[in-house]
Amino acid sequence: MKKSLAIIILMLLAGVRTALAYDIVVVKSGNEMPMDQVVQAFTDKLVHLLPARGVKSIEPHRFREIDLRENPIKSLVEQQIRDYRPDLILTLGRNALLAVRDINEIPILYLLVVAPEAIIENRGNITGINLEIPVKLQFDELTRLLPQVRRIGIIYNTEHSAMEIQQARRERPDLQFVASKAQSTKEVPSLLEELRGRVDLIWLLPDIIVTNPQILESYFLFSFKNKVPVLAFSQKYLKNGAAIVVTFDLADMGGQAATMAARILLGTPVSGVPPADISRVKTIVNSTVARKLQLDIPEETPQ
């Protein structure tokens, strides 16, 4: 009687679904990007989505980090990852993605990469979250904070940021976009002078030609001289003099990546998890600059 009962229990246990612990390699670029915050949000969310607990689980998920500042040689990084034989590679930053993009047999999830298309090309094991802030979300936040702003001044480069202008005009036809085309960085100051008196706000674009550190000062000089606020896309411009920043939420980005990773780890093909835009933005107002520019911005600024 007892023997038969034990056999029945063992058969039932054999039928229980296994709770697997996943091995994930996190590759970090060699710079001071805010990676820890993203990784923490990613691991927290992934443990929540794929709890490595159950009758058959014997250990939690394993996250192994490779920092390119300590190990910058691409081939060694690839060999190290292959030795680990992880279930997923999470890359943070452009350099990290470049270092592992030739590993085809392991799913790769990228984060914090601007214009990843040129790196991914047509590889099928790479997906991730694009570091682009949706134009609509930016202007929705702007309208919420400064509803009186109608004329948006833009300096852009045809090769790098013409798409954003088109997208903005498409998403917010109610706003007037005064765009000046700059062929080179040198033209920016004069183009800004041309915008004097014609715009209510300067929209800073993530364009390396028109928003690079060489010329950044001229935007804010123009802003201060003409009392025209600057809408920026990264928190780093607050200290330069940007009045409003609509940017991505790193914690939310980590959680969004964990969701995509969970789908891949549970068996969804990478092709079935396409690259996504960020789902949520964070709005920050530089109250000092806003006061200096005499902007009437509500106290509460929900993100």
Add this chain to the structure above:
Amino acid sequence: MKKWLPFHRIRQSFVAKISLTLVAVVLVLAVLFDLLLIRLQQKAYEEENIKHGLSLVRLLAQSVRVAVFSENNQDFIMPVNAILGHEDVVEADIFNNGGAMLFSRKKQENSLSQILDNPEHLACIFKNIKQAGEMHWQTPNSFVFWWPVYFNTSIGSDESLFFEMDDEPPARELIGYAVLVISKQSFSEGVRHILVNTGLIVACFLTVGIFMSFVVVRRMTRPLSNILKKVKENTGGTGMRDDLSLLSETYGGMIQELEQSFETIKELKDGLEVKVTERTRELSDRQTQLEKANLKLSETLAKLQEAQQQLVQSEKMAAMGQMVAGVAHEINNSVNFISGALPSVKRLLGDLKELLAGYEGLEQLPNGEERGRNIAAIHALKNEIEFAGIFATFEQLLANIEEGTTRTTRIIKDLKIFTRQGAEKFKQADIHSIIVSSIPFIDSKLLKGVEISKEFGDIEPVNCLAGRISQVFLNIMQNAVQAMGGRGTLAIRTWQENGQVHVSFTDTGCGIEKDLINRIFDPFFTTKEVGKGRCICSPGKTSACSRNSTKRTGSLSPMSPGENGWRPFC
């Protein structure tokens, strides 16, 4: 001559010389210090101006870098105007890295025209700036400052647009030059102020310094001036000599005198040493002589002491002889009483025996005639022997024998007391009681015509040997009574003074010769015939007197009232 007198006095006075020298030194030092101070301040001020100018031109270069990069003239206006807002900045020029002037603004005529019109010179300047990082120089009217304009050439990655990257430091590119011309007008005014202020400070310092120098010199040389004044007074005028010559001469003379004095002292010292040696030798001789004399004296003293001992012994023997003579005299007197009475007593006893034998025979006879005859014979015998007075005679004889016995007993008793020293103990006794109890022992026959006057004062009890004191008092009073020959007054008086009890016995007797006064306390000394008087210092009394007077609390001394001789105590 009067016109030059002050200068002559200055030449003479050492104080004036010191003061003038000190003033000259202070003046020279002040001028040197002034020049050095001016130079240092001018240099520091100049360096400060150069630093200020370099700061301004660097600020200008930093402000116009975007404008230089974009070569937009509008962007030059604000930073250049801001720099030109400084009062001393008279010109600001901006060049690109090719040497072409991008912007120029000035407040006065172009001081750099010569340079700017000379491309070779300009190229040389740019070359120097590239090497040194900056350049500046001065013209008679202005400072010229050059500073390179750099621009950040690193564009960075797309990610750098979003995040603060910590990669390689940004590369920079020389894109132009900024030049500032600063007028020297303010600088010159500042230098003038430095000159004036420093000059004023040094002038004040000089004034105070000179004044203080005079005060200090005057105070410090005051003792020397006083000396000089005294020297002048002593020498009776200085003539035309100056102070220092006078002091020098006086000092030289003093040194000579001192040397002479030292010579004299040395001579005296040498002579003194000889004298001291002689005196020492003389003293040594004297000491030897003294030691010899001392030895002789010691020997003489020993002899004297021996002689004294012999004398004392002789005196003692003499006293002993006198005492023995007195004792023998007394005993003889006493024995005379007895021996004188004994024959009479024997005779009377014979008479009484005969009479008693008559009566015994009478008792054996019957009454009759014979008996009558016998009675008559007895009566005749009674008459013959004076039977009626026989018992009175017998009593007299017994009284004589008793007197002799009493005297002998008393002598023996006195001798016993004399030899038995320390038998009686000291105790507190009332002197008045002792005196009163001693009076009855005075010879009653002599006392009949003597009046005893007692004047007792308020005295305390005395710690003494009461029996011996009583014997002394009795002897004194007995001698007094004897000295008065049984008629006179014996005054006894007591009183207390300074913690001492005094007792005086005063009689109206014959007194004692002055020569004998020192002997009255000798044992058994008396001026009376043997057996008549009592010496104060009979063996018993002497013991009491000497002990009381020398070792205890009392003393005994004779006193005389006047010129007629001493009143005796004994």
